[in-house]
Amino acid sequence: MKDTRKKSRSKAAGSHRVRAVAAVPAVAAVPAVATAVAAPAVVAAAVIPATQPAPATAQRLGRVILGTSCTIQEAEAVRAHLLSQAALPGPYEIDGGSVELVDTAGIQLIVAFALDCLEKGVAYKWTGRSATLEKAIELLGVSPLLEYPA
Amino acid sequence: MTLDLTQFHEIFFEESFEALDSMEAALLKLSAGEVDAELINTIFRVAHSIKGGAATFAFNEVAGFTHVLETLLDQLRAGKRQVRPDIVDVLLRSGDAMRGMLSATQRKDAIDTAGVAKLRAELDRIMGESGTAAAPVAAASPAKTHAAPDAPAPTPGWRIRFVPGPDLLRHGNDPLRILRELSTLGHLKVSVDAGGIPPLTDLDPEVCRLRWNLEVEGEIERSAVHAVFEWAESECELTIERIGGEPSAPAVAAPSESAAPVAAAAAAPEAVPPKAEVAARNANPDGGSIRVSIEKIDELLNSVGELVITQSVLSQLAAPLEGREAGELRSALAQLERHMRALQESVMRVRMLPISFVFNRFPRLVRDLGQRLGKKIELKVTGDTTELDKTVLEKIGDPLVHLVRNSIDHGIEMPDVRLAAGKSEHGTISLHAYHKGGNVIVEVSDDGGGLRKDKILRKALERGLVTNDVELSEERILNLIFAPGFSTADVVSDVSGRGVGMDVVRRNINELGGHIQIFSTEGKGSTIRIRLPLTLAILDGQLARVGKEVYVVPIVSIVETIQVTRERVCAVASGGQVFRLRDDYLPIVRLHALFDIEPDHHDLLDGLLMIVEADGKRVGLFVDELMSQQQVVIKSLETNFKQVTGLAGATMLGDGRVALILDIPGVITRFQAPEERGVAKPQAA
Numbered sequence: 001m002k003d004t005r006k007k008s009r010s011k012a013a014g015s016h017r018v019r020a021v022a023a024v025p026a027v028a029a030v031p032a033v034a035t036a037v038a039a040p041a042v043v044a045a046a047v048i049p050a051t052q053p054a055p056a057t058a059q060r061l062g063r064v065i066l067g068t069s070c071t072i073q074e075a076e077a078v079r080a081h082l083l084s085q086a087a088l089p090g091p092y093e094i095d096g097g098s099v100e101l102v103d104t105a106g107i108q109l110i111v112a113f114a115l116d117c118l119e120k121g122v123a124y125k126w127t128g129r130s131a132t133l134e135k136a137i138e139l140l141g142v143s144p145l146l147e148y149p150a
Numbered sequence: 151m152t153l154d155l156t157q158f159h160e161i162f163f164e165e166s167f168e169a170l171d172s173m174e175a176a177l178l179k180l181s182a183g184e185v186d187a188e189l190i191n192t193i194f195r196v197a198h199s200i201k202g203g204a205a206t207f208a209f210n211e212v213a214g215f216t217h218v219l220e221t222l223l224d225q226l227r228a229g230k231r232q233v234r235p236d237i238v239d240v241l242l243r244s245g246d247a248m249r250g251m252l253s254a255t256q257r258k259d260a261i262d263t264a265g266v267a268k269l270r271a272e273l274d275r276i277m278g279e280s281g282t283a284a285a286p287v288a289a290a291s292p293a294k295t296h297a298a299p300d301a302p303a304p305t306p307g308w309r310i311r312f313v314p315g316p317d318l319l320r321h322g323n324d325p326l327r328i329l330r331e332l333s334t335l336g337h338l339k340v341s342v343d344a345g346g347i348p349p350l351t352d353l354d355p356e357v358c359r360l361r362w363n364l365e366v367e368g369e370i371e372r373s374a375v376h377a378v379f380e381w382a383e384s385e386c387e388l389t390i391e392r393i394g395g396e397p398s399a400p401a402v403a404a405p406s407e408s409a410a411p412v413a414a415a416a417a418a419p420e421a422v423p424p425k426a427e428v429a430a431r432n433a434n435p436d437g438g439s440i441r442v443s444i445e446k447i448d449e450l451l452n453s454v455g456e457l458v459i460t461q462s463v464l465s466q467l468a469a470p471l472e473g474r475e476a477g478e479l480r481s482a483l484a485q486l487e488r489h490m491r492a493l494q495e496s497v498m499r500v501r502m503l504p505i506s507f508v509f510n511r512f513p514r515l516v517r518d519l520g521q522r523l524g525k526k527i528e529l530k531v532t533g534d535t536t537e538l539d540k541t542v543l544e545k546i547g548d549p550l551v552h553l554v555r556n557s558i559d560h561g562i563e564m565p566d567v568r569l570a571a572g573k574s575e576h577g578t579i580s581l582h583a584y585h586k587g588g589n590v591i592v593e594v595s596d597d598g599g600g601l602r603k604d605k606i607l608r609k610a611l612e613r614g615l616v617t618n619d620v621e622l623s624e625e626r627i628l629n630l631i632f633a634p635g636f637s638t639a640d641v642v643s644d645v646s647g648r649g650v651g652m653d654v655v656r657r658n659i660n661e662l663g664g665h666i667q668i669f670s671t672e673g674k675g676s677t678i679r680i681r682l683p684l685t686l687a688i689l690d691g692q693l694a695r696v697g698k699e700v701y702v703v704p705i706v707s708i709v710e711t712i713q714v715t716r717e718r719v720c721a722v723a724s725g726g727q728v729f730r731l732r733d734d735y736l737p738i739v740r741l742h743a744l745f746d747i748e749p750d751h752h753d754l755l756d757g758l759l760m761i762v763e764a765d766g767k768r769v770g771l772f773v774d775e776l777m778s779q780q781q782v783v784i785k786s787l788e789t790n791f792k793q794v795t796g797l798a799g800a801t802m803l804g805d806g807r808v809a810l811i812l813d814i815p816g817v818i819t820r821f822q823a824p825e826e827r828g829v830a831k832p833q834a835a
Binding site for chain 2: 072075076078079082083086102103104105107108109111112113115116119136139140141142145
C-alpha cells in the first residue's frame with residue numbers, strides 16, 4: 001500500500017518536486033540553538049487553534065497554524081492538526097510566523113502535508129514564516145517543496 | 151511516544167569530557183605560540199559539539215555559555231581577532247567552567263552561576279574590544295577559504311550522501327543540527343530527496359524519511375566533516391567523497407596493513423556499499439574503537455584467570471601420568487598453556503591505556519602554576535604512549551601531580567636565581583615513561599636546585615625523625631622526605647610546604663605494588679623514579695610455606711632471604727625479637743603468630759627469614775620454607791570475603807589450594823599494632 005502511494009506521489013508530484021536543491025551560505029553562528037537557549041520555556045501547546053471565526057466564504061478553507069514549538073516532542077500533535085485541516089477541502093493557509101523552535105521532524109511533517117496538497121491538487125499558501133522556520137527550511141533544502149506552484 | 155533522552159546523558163558527558171581534554175591540549179599549543187588554523191578549528195568543533203549536545207538535552211546553562219564561547223572562537227577562526235595570551239587564558243578557564251558545569255549537571259548539583267557569569271562577562275568584554283585581524287590564522291582558516299574564481303582546479307570540498315536511519319530522530323540526532331554544523335565548515339549546497347515521504351496519514355513523525363545529497367565547499371579536513379556526523383554515524387548511511395575525486399593519498403588511510411582496503415574504500419566510494427565509509431573510518435586508529443564498560447573487561451579477565459588456574463591444575467594432574475597417551479596429553483597441555491598465556495596477555499592489553507591519559511594534565515598544571523609563581527618552566531614529555539593497566543593509571547595520577555607540583559614549587563628556581571647560577575632562566579621539568587623488565591618506569595625530573603641534604607637532615611633532627619648519633623647514607627637522608635609531616639619548605643603555601651604529600655605519594659605507589667626512588671644533585675636538579683607493575687591483575691610472587699598454609703609474598707617487596715644464626719638474634723623488652731642485619735636491627739615477624747596458625751618450626755634456626763620492605767620499614771618474616779616463584783592471578787578478598795589487614799588478596803595454586811597474598815605494608819601495620827589487627831574470623835561452615 002505504502003509503495004503504491006509512494007509511486008503515485010512520485011508521479012503526481014514529479015521528481016523535480018521531491019528533489020529540491022538549495023544553497024546555504026556559510027554561517028558563523030547558530031541562531032536557532034541560541035534561540036532555543038534564550039527561550040527555554042517552550043509553549044506547551046504546539047498547535048494554536050484559529051481563534052478568529054472563519055469568514056462565510058472561507059468555511060472550506062483549512063488553516064494550519066504552527067505553534068511556537070514544532071519539534072519531535074510535539075510531532076504527534078502537529079500531525080493530528082495537519083490531518084484535521086487536510087480533511088477540509090481546502091485551499092489551505094499555513095501560518096508559521098510564531099515558530100521559535102523547530103527540528104527536522106517538524107519540517108518533515110510540513111513537507112508531507114505540502115506533498116499531499118500537491119498530489120491532491122489543492123493549493124496552499126504561507127501567511128507567515130518566522131526567521132527560525134525560514135532558516136531551518138533553507139538549511140534542510142526543502143524550500144522548493146514548500147511552495148505551491150503558481 | 152515520548153523520547154527519553156536521559157539514556158544518552160552519560161555518553162554525552164563522557165564524550166564531552168574527552169572533547170574538553172582535546173580542547174585544552176589544543177589551547178595549550180596555542181598558548182605556546184603555535185597558532186595554526188587547525189588548532190583553532192579543533193577548539194571550535196569541541197565547543198560547537200558540546201553546545202549542540204547540551205541544547206539537545208536542554209542543559210541550557212551549558213549551551214548558553216558555550217554559545218558565547220563559540221562566538222569568540224568563531225571570531226578567532228575567521229581571523230577577526232588575534233590569538234593573545236590573555237584570550238587563551240580566558241579560553242582555558244572557560245574550558246574549566248564547562249567541565250565544572252557538565253560535572254555539576256551530571257551529579258545533578260547546582261552550577262556555579264556566579265563564576266560562570268563572571269567568565270561570561272570576560273568573554274563579552276573580549277568580544278566587545280575592536281578586533282585585530284590576524285592574517286596568519288585568517289589565511290589558513292579552512293572554513294572560510296574558497297578557491298580563487300579563476301582557479302582551474304575544481305572547488306575543493308566534500309560531496310556527502312546522507313541517508314538517516316529509522317532511529318536517528320528517536321535517538322536525539324537531528325539532521326537540521328548536522329546540516330547547520332556543516333554549513334559552518336564552508337559553503338553548503340543542499341539537495342534533498344523527499345521521495346521516501348509517505349502520505350501524512352502513513353507518516354511516522356519520529357522516523358526521518360528525508361535524504362540528502364550535500365556538497366560542502368572549502369579547504370576542509372575530512373575529519374572535520376566526519377566530526378559533524380560523529381553522533382549519528384551509526385544510525386545513518388553516509389558516503390563522503392572529495393569533490394573532483396580523492397587525491398592519491400586519502401586522508402583516512404591508516405598506517406597499517408589495512409591501509410590498502412581503507413584507501414580503496416576512500417578513493418572509490420561509489421564502488422562500495424554506503425557502510426564502507428563508516429568501515430573505512432573504523433579502520434582508522436581514531437575511529438576504530440568501541441566503548442566497553444570496565445566491568446565487562448574485568449569479568450573477561452577474571453574468566454581468563456580461572457582458565458589459567460584450571461590449566462595449571464590439569465598440568466599438575468598430568469605430570470605423574472606415564473605412557474604414550476600421557477606424553478601426548480602433556481604435549482597438548484603445553485600447547486594449551488601457550489594459548490592461555492597469549493589469551494591472558496591479549497585480555498590484559500585491553501585494559502591497557504597509554505600513560506598520556508595521565509600526562510595530558512601536566513602541560514596545563516605547569517603553565518598555570520609556573521605563571522602563578524613567576525617561574526619560567528618548560529615541560530618535556532617522552533614515552534607518553536607507554537601503556538599501563540587502567541587501574542594503575544587511575545591511581546598514579548594524584549601522586550604524579552604532587553611530584554610535579556613539588557618540582558615546580560621547590561625544584562625550579564626563580565628566573566633571576568637561575569640566571570645567577572649560570573642556568574637558562576627557563577627551567578625544565580621532564581616526564582619520562584618507559585618499560586623496563588616487566589615494569590613501567592615513570593620519572594619526574596627537574597633541572598632545579600636539587601634537594602639540600604643538610605637542610606633535610608637539620609629538619610629531620612628538629613622533628614626527632616633521626617638522632618645525631620646515627621650516620622645516614624645519602625639515600626637514607628633523601629628518603630627522609632617521605633616521612634609523614636616532613637617538609638623543608640620555609641614558607642607554607644597552598645601549593646606545597648605543609649609536609650602532607652610525599653608520605654602519601656610513597657604509600658600510594660607502594661599500594662600499587664610499585665617502588666619510588668629519589669636521585670638528586672644539589673644545584674643540578676632531582677629525579678624521582680617510580681617503578682610500577684604493568685597490571686594489578688597478576689603478581690610476581692614468592693611462595694612461602696608456614697605449616698600447611700602457603701602465602702604469596704610479592705617479589706617487589708622482598709629484599710633478601712637469609713638463614714638465621716643465633717648470635718644475630720636479640721630479645722627486646724616487649725617480648726619480641728630483633729635480628730641484626732649488617733648495621734641494622736630488624737624486627738622479626740612470625741607469620742604463624744600473626745595469622746594464628748600452626749607452623750612446622752618455632753625455632754628461628756630451623757626456618758628462613760625473608761627480609762621485606764614497605765614504606766621505608768624493613769622486617770624479617772619468619773617462614774618454614776620457600777617454595778617456587780610464580781606469577782599469580784589476584785582474586786580480591788574484599789569482593790569474595792572482606793578486607794583483612796596484611797592480606798592483599800588470594801590466589802589459587804596449580805594443585806587447587808588457595809594461597810593468601812601478603813600485603814607487606816599491612817603485615818607491618820598488623821605486627822606493630824596487634825590490638826588493631828581486625829582479624830577476620832571466617833564464619834564456621
